[in-house]
Amino acid sequence: MQAMTRGWINGAIGVAIFSGSLPATRVAVLGLDPFFVTAARSGIAGLLAMAALLLTRNVRPDRAEWRTLALVALGVVVGFPLCTALALRTITSAHSLVFIGLLPLATAIFGTWLGGERPSRAFWMFAVLGAASVAGFALSQDGSGSLGADALMLVAILSCGYGYAEGGRLSRRLGGWQVICWVLVLSLPVSLPLMLYWQPGDWSAVPVSAWLGVVYVAVFSMLVGFIFWYRGLALGGIAAVGQLQLLQPFLGLLLSAWLLGESVTVTMIVVTAFVVACVAGAKYTAAAPAPVSPTAR
Secondary structure (H helix, E strand, O other): OOHHHHHHHHHHHHHHHHOOHHHHHHHHHOOOOHHHHHHHHHHHHHHHHHHHHHHHOOOOOOHHHHHHHHHHHHHHHHHHHHHHHHHOOOOOHHHHHHHHOOHHHHHHHHHHHHOOOOOOHHHHHHHHHHHHHHHHHHHHHOOOOOHHHHHHHHHHHHHHHHHHHHHHHHHHHHOHHHHHHHHHHHHHHHHHHHHHHOOOOOHHHOOHHHHHHHHHHHHHHHHHHHHHHHHHHHHHOHHHHHHHHHHHHHHHHHHHHHHHOOOOOHHHHHHHHHHHHHHHHHHHHOOOOOOOOOOOO
């Protein structure tokens, strides 16, 4: 199997896992402080990541790689989780899809800047059409929002797009699962104390659903999903594989339909088909990804 195909498969698995992130965060912040949710998802995942690194005895990153890992942590461990948790206190998960639809485009822009990728004009056409269709669909489903929450979501998307691109670039040298594990371990000296500081005063008063939301975003959104995602970006190209995120909102809605009994409309099916076409177009018009470093660990 070619590296680019493996990249798209890994990326698709990562997106499927990420699709439950916003609904799980929404459930968690309804019963817990958003600052605690942000710190807990990083702290719990960081402990698991440290155990994995200790068991496998991986080579430690060099000084330059530590600096890059710190920047990735600011984007995907702090920026995106914190901003979305704060925003989802006042907006619905459906409204947040407006901004999630812009994430693939943000990832592609940062990927061309940081990763030296040069997608074709046709690729950018498919990327913009896909982003516009997702954002337009989300707006048609839910027009509620506030200026402050929308600003937080915009910061979240920019932070996440940068973290995805920078992490994908570094994964070509360190490996996909190693990057997210080192990022989480690097964050532990901050995330663990903050998790303890912001912990709820009465744990028994927190609904079980909120704890399940925390477990999902910590284990799956913050760790397992990134293992597949960064490997996919490294193998298939940051800009190209990043377009798979266009499917994330629709996977989330399908998940809601399955678990919560929400209806799936004809409009959703039509828009999903159009987005799949945009993703396919982006795949076939994207430039070949940069090769993985021969010294990759």
